[in-house]
Amino acid sequence: MDDADAVPVAELLDERRHLLEVTYWMLGDSREAENVVGESYRRWYGLSDAERGRITAPRYWLTKTAGGICLGLLARPRRGVTGRRDRTSERSTEPPDVGAQAVLAEEVSRVLLNALDSLSPAERAAFVLNDVFGMASDTVADIVGRPEPECAELADRARRSLRMQRSRSTPPDEQDLLARTVRQACVDEDAELLESLLCPDATAFFDGGGKVRALSRPVHGSRQVAHSLLTLLARHPRTTLTTHSVNGRTGLVVRYDRQVAAVISLDIAEHHVAQVWVVLNPDKLRSWNQPPTIPDSGSHGGPSRQGDGSL
Structure with missing residues (x-):
């Protein structure tokens, strides 16, 4: 050699x-x-x-x-x-x-x-x-x-x-309730509650697209997933976490100031969260950060129902 x-x-x-x-x-x-x-x-x-x-x-x-x-x-x-x-x-x-x-x-x-x-x-x-x-x-x-x-x-x-x-047919009300409970556990930084909402073999995927320093590998296990989410969503006065429709089901949206910084989808199996998909890639969040369109004067559409809370 x-x-x-x-x-x-x-x-x-x-x-x-x-x-x-x-x-x-x-x-x-x-x-x-x-x-x-x-x-x-x-x-x-x-x-x-x-x-x-x-x-x-x-x-x-x-x-x-x-x-x-x-x-x-x-x-x-x-x-x-x-x-x-x-x-x-x-x-x-x-x-x-x-x-x-x-x-x-x-x-x-x-x-x-x-x-x-x-x-x-x-x-x-x-x-x-x-x-x-x-x-x-x-x-x-x-x-x-x-x-x-x-x-x-x-x-x-x-x-x-x-x-x-992984996801079975989950009634919208159950999806909504579980997503809101997950949000509250994150806002309260309640690791025990958050872990209890996850399947024992839950997996979290973090998509940073190489544009942000996100976890590059999936996190496996309820305790590890809960820890990774609480670390990502650590309390900060300029960060908010709300529930919002994501891919047709209730998920979570993270904002820093007024900018959407992450969108989180939750897949449910047997009344617990089986998979967590965290999108942090700025390219995939562009549509979330577009300025809202002004509805026609005859439109009566309203914003999607969402929870409110600062981290």
Whole structure:
């Protein structure tokens, strides 16, 4: 190895852990993830010195290579037309890399992984790379091999599918009451109440779009989700939290001064919040920050019903 190729051990281990995390989320099987990472490194060392020298970002090259291998595995017939496969006998529950898996176990819900199995390979890849790892849209498009707008649509379809799986038909009154109770628990900074409103395996997703310093990975577990929400919504005299219609159901809107800073959707299952979707991406909040249109003189429309409260 040339001195120019020397890499600090911490960077090497961080790179390998990153690859294991990406491949595990994409495949849901730790042994397959380990094999894919090994194959990615084999392909790296299969390059000539000159070819490796032209790669300015090895970690990106390895991630793209691993992602492509995962997409190939997900598309295999044994997984079925949607990318799902029978894992009753094949799924590895005792991974070779116990240390890395211990970290993953804290972040990955088995319920969520099973739900990801219902997505198409492209949907799963777009969702995992965008929502789980917060990769830039051009990076996601490069790994998935689709144009950026198509990848954005794939991720949106994946989100809708996951919401439908976790959310049962909830009466509007129940949705409204639970959303208002969640808002009050956040306003009061009541961690115990907020945690009690969440499913034990609740998951929170934070979409910063690379434009704000949001959490780049999902938060799993009622206690962790409650903590992350209370941290995000920490009391401040210029911040308000209100209930508002979000995607046709009661959700939460966070304003800093009069600017919408975040929109929160709540998916309910069995009378508790199963998934929390926090949009912080300024690009996706533009429509929320448009000046209100002045209604015609004959219009009697009113504003959406919303709670009122400062944090």
